[in-house]
Amino acid sequence: MKASNLTPSVELDPNGKGIKTEKARGKERGLYTRGELNRLVDSICHPFYNENPSLIILDGFLHAMVERNPSLSVRKFLIHNLPVLVKQLRKIKS
Secondary structure (H helix, E strand, C coil), X not given: CCHHHCCCEEEECCCCCCEEEECHHHCEEEXXXXXXXXXXXXXXXXXXXXXXXXXXXXXXXXXXXXXXXXXXXXXXXXXXXXXXXXXXXXXXXX
């Protein structure tokens, strides 16, 4: 069996509902849910908030890309991310 047959392929879903992935041997796995994609964004960005506050902005941008709803994304950023960003910037300034 070739090693290339075991590597998963990843492509964007043409319907814009997530990322389509396929398991080894070409079996379709399905789409990642928005919740799974949001948890992935959180697991990548949140651990590094203290080291680099710009990741708070990146986190909000990535969540906006997942949600594809600009007005909701702005509201969520203002509620969840802006207070954390202000806190981190105050910590750096003092």
